[in-house]
Amino acid sequence: MPAEPEALRVFLSDSTGTPLFDDERMPRTGKLMAVSVEQLGNIVLNLGDAKGSMELNVFATKGGARVGRGRIKLNATHGTQTQATVTLMPTEAWPDTDELLGLGPNAETCSSDEQCLSGACVDGICCGQKQCGTCEACNLPGSVGTCSAVPRGETDPNPQDSCEQGRACDGQGTCRSQRGETCKVNADCALGNCVDGICCESTCEGGCRTCAAQGRKGLCVPLAAGTAATGAGCAKNGLCDGTGACGPQCRSDADCGAAEGCEKGACAKRAVDGASCSTREMCASGSCLDGHCCKASCGSCMACTGPGGTCAPRSAGEQDGAPHFSCTGKLSCNGRGICGRSNGERCDNNDQCAASHCVSGICCDGACNGACQNCGGGTCKPILNAVDPRGCNGSLMCDGSGKCGKVLGQKCGSSGECATGFCVDGACCNSACNESCFSCGSGTCTLKVNTTDAQCTGGRRCDSSGLCR
Numbered sequence: 001m002p003a004e005p006e007a008l009r010v011f012l013s014d015s016t017g018t019p020l021f022d023d024e025r026m027p028r029t030g031k032l033m034a035v036s037v038e039q040l041g042n043i044v045l046n047l048g049d050a051k052g053s054m055e056l057n058v059f060a061t062k063g064g065a066r067v068g069r070g071r072i073k074l075n076a077t078h079g080t081q082t083q084a085t086v087t088l089m090p091t092e093a094w095p096d097t098d099e100l101l102g103l104g105p106n107a108e109t110c111s112s113d114e115q116c117l118s119g120a121c122v123d124g125i126c127c128g129q130k131q132c133g134t135c136e137a138c139n140l141p142g143s144v145g146t147c148s149a150v151p152r153g154e155t156d157p158n159p160q161d162s163c164e165q166g167r168a169c170d171g172q173g174t175c176r177s178q179r180g181e182t183c184k185v186n187a188d189c190a191l192g193n194c195v196d197g198i199c200c201e202s203t204c205e206g207g208c209r210t211c212a213a214q215g216r217k218g219l220c221v222p223l224a225a226g227t228a229a230t231g232a233g234c235a236k237n238g239l240c241d242g243t244g245a246c247g248p249q250c251r252s253d254a255d256c257g258a259a260e261g262c263e264k265g266a267c268a269k270r271a272v273d274g275a276s277c278s279t280r281e282m283c284a285s286g287s288c289l290d291g292h293c294c295k296a297s298c299g300s301c302m303a304c305t306g307p308g309g310t311c312a313p314r315s316a317g318e319q320d321g322a323p324h325f326s327c328t329g330k331l332s333c334n335g336r337g338i339c340g341r342s343n344g345e346r347c348d349n350n351d352q353c354a355a356s357h358c359v360s361g362i363c364c365d366g367a368c369n370g371a372c373q374n375c376g377g378g379t380c381k382p383i384l385n386a387v388d389p390r391g392c393n394g395s396l397m398c399d400g401s402g403k404c405g406k407v408l409g410q411k412c413g414s415s416g417e418c419a420t421g422f423c424v425d426g427a428c429c430n431s432a433c434n435e436s437c438f439s440c441g442s443g444t445c446t447l448k449v450n451t452t453d454a455q456c457t458g459g460r461r462c463d464s465s466g467l468c469r
Contacts, residue, residue, distance in 0.1 A: 003067040003090070004033060005040065005060035009105050011117050015053035019118045019128050022106050022145070040068045040088035051078035057117055058086050059105055067091055107145030122147070123157055134161045135169035149173045153191045180218030195220070196230075208240035208247075226251070259284050273309025285309065301333035313337040316355050317365070344378030372398030385419060409443030437462035 060068035116126035152171030163175035189199035200211035204220035207229035225242030241247030248265030283293035294304035306312035316335030340354035353363035368380035384400030405419030418428035433445030456468035
């Protein structure tokens, strides 16, 4: 038995051989079974409202090879439904085997028109059209045997229909500028992408890619690292990282505009002199001292705390630890921008002291030249219960508030006369001494044993414990 066909290919042409219709049909169910050794079977086709002389060819195929053929010539009358019955014969039973094998249906390979049923061999394929137009071909995948548009960016395989130099097909049957050629709008390019004035392989989106790189025009390639971004997608004044992505906005102050600085890869406005700062990059002057933008560097014992970013003296007694000045340790500032000895340090004159006061050979925080004052440890303090050779001595001593008073044991009429502030039993005393059995006749409050006083009367006397018995 002959081979069992898998599909049928139907071709209808007019009396001149011009193709009118071609199609491939597959069995809806089951297989196509041969009737006998010399006959595959009959095919009934409804041609519809056709007219004129026609030739109907039907090929039976298996695995792409022709295993049978049927042919019939007929006259169709206009206005009637024409039905044709075609008998399919296996290849080996066809009366003219050479004719069967030589005439190919559309989509089969060929080298001349005479080899094709359609009489048209185009682009090495039996084609349904006599000739394909510019940027069309009959051998394109998916539409072999029919003229269809050459894909965008490719050239027409037929030299007679190919585009001129520098141009290629746009996928719609028209020649346009090829990749790498100059352009103004997308419509100028076969690929539909006009980027940077060059027909590009893609839309090449992003601010760090270009299609106009020297030696690579038409290819979307990354801009070099550090190059300013050319389009949308990057920050203002942004730089590229060399891989096609946006890098930091800046790498140094030079990448930013006037009155701007580079802060952590971004351009930021610089602060005016006198404004708060933490780094010099924040300041328009480029100088950040003592937490303020400064007009210039400050000298020893000076700080940038003046108005408008100017230098002003550090407070008296404050130390300046700047590496170039080192007013620390036993040295401190004098409040006038000069570094001197700290309070409490030994001195010979006022100029040696930061506070400008040398008192009794010691740098002091003040002049300390008033009555009943001394500069112990560098701090001027009132003298308490001691004499002051400068005006409070002899029968007088200091009361701790800067005043002179009578010493202990001297006669007094009131507490204000005494340095201690206590006048008891007519004498300056060391305390109020107002307890029973105590008196202050000698300036010191003492217990009076076996005596009487205003609170111990009625035959009772003070004992050694201070009780009245």
